[in-house]
Amino acid sequence: MLNRRFDREILALALPALGTLAADPLVTLVDTAFVGRLGREALAALGVNAAVFSTSFFLFIFLAYGTTPMVGRAIGRGDPDAAAPLASSPEALAYPEVGRLDLPSFWGGHTAMPLLDVAIPDYAGNRDHATRDFLFVVSESVGNACQETRHVTLMLDITDEAHPLPISTFQVPESSGGFCARGGRFGPHAPQWSMEPPFYGKLMVVSWFNAGARVIDVRDPFDLREVAYYIPATTERTAERCATIDGVETCGVAIQTNNVEVDDRGLIYLVDRADTGLHIVELTGPAAAIIAD
Numbered sequence: 001m002l003n004r005r006f007d008r009e010i011l012a013l014a015l016p017a018l019g020t021l022a023a024d025p026l027v028t029l030v031d032t033a034f035v036g037r038l039g040r041e042a043l044a045a046l047g048v049n050a051a052v053f054s055t056s057f058f059l060f061i062f063l064a065y066g067t068t069p070m071v072g073r074a075i076g077r078g079d080p081d082a083a084a085p086l087a088s089s090p091e092a093l094a095y096p097e098v099g100r101l102d103l104p105s106f107w108g109g110h111t112a113m114p115l116l117d118v119a120i121p122d123y124a125g126n127r128d129h130a131t132r133d134f135l136f137v138v139s140e141s142v143g144n145a146c147q148e149t150r151h152v153t154l155m156l157d158i159t160d161e162a163h164p165l166p167i168s169t170f171q172v173p174e175s176s177g178g179f180c181a182r183g184g185r186f187g188p189h190a191p192q193w194s195m196e197p198p199f200y201g202k203l204m205v206v207s208w209f210n211a212g213a214r215v216i217d218v219r220d221p222f223d224l225r226e227v228a229y230y231i232p233a234t235t236e237r238t239a240e241r242c243a244t245i246d247g248v249e250t251c252g253v254a255i256q257t258n259n260v261e262v263d264d265r266g267l268i269y270l271v272d273r274a275d276t277g278l279h280i281v282e283l284t285g286p287a288a289a290i291i292a293d
Contacts, residue, residue: 028050028053028054031050032046032050099158099160100164101166103139107149107151107152109137109138110139110189111138111140112135113137113193113195114133114134115135115136115201115218116133116134117131117133118132120132120221121220129159132157132159133159134156134157135155135156135158136155136191136204136218137155138153138154138188138190138191138206139151139153139188141185143185143243144183144185144241144242144243145184145241145252146174146179146186147243147244148187150171151187151188152188153188154168155168155170155222157221168221168222169224170224172186172229174186177211179211183210183251183252183254184252184255184256185256186209186211187208188207188209189207189208189259190206190207190260191204191205191206192205192260192262194262194263197264197291198264198266198291201219202217202219203218203283203287203290203291204218205260207257207259207260207270208229209254209255209258209273210231210256210257211229211231211257212229212230212232212255213229213231213257213260213268214229215228215229215268215283217290219290227286227287228285228287230279231255232257232270232276232279234253234254238254239253239274239275253274254274255274256272257270257272258272258273266282266283266292267282268280
């Protein structure tokens, strides 16, 4: 059941909170057991006291519920030991960080998807860190007709959270479809959001604007490989996209797959940014066999 690190951390926070809520009725039961030995009058007085205490508890519990997240956010915003822990400063913004990787100015992390507790078969003989944690990061394409830096997807090894390390990249070759000349954006936008079977830890689906949806085998994070793709056709509803190249505006109609999602039936959903609509597809062949395994 608790097969993910975050599940255990959430449970570690939830159990003390549950104990706090259970404390009031447990105290009342213990008081009843002891005071009941003193007679009916004492027990009746305890009943009044318990009613008043319980009513007060439930009437004012909102104070705890309201202040707890406020305190948590305050601590997260800055160093509680600083002279002004809530003041805005570079140091306060950096305080919650446990690790950091600065990307080049021409790339940015649009979306990051964790892949945790990944066993690396080739590392099976190693005593340490044969199972590792990774982070799949997408740098979003923002310019039409390739009038920008080429954007990529990155796989980071975050086993040592303080020192994230890029270990592999995935790109779609422009020459495989003449994508710069198709119009619109060419490059990655975002991966699926689902972290559930059958895709999670096996296949990552990434929207790639005019190159459709690309399906990447992430079972070996050090060696990312494409196993399938789907590029929807344009329709009369597809809006054109324009770019200024050498001072001349050029427009074209191209698919712009913007977001993708998957479900537990193995279906993939593609939503188009250029008003083409929604496409629902499923894997076939070797790619389908990966999630069936």
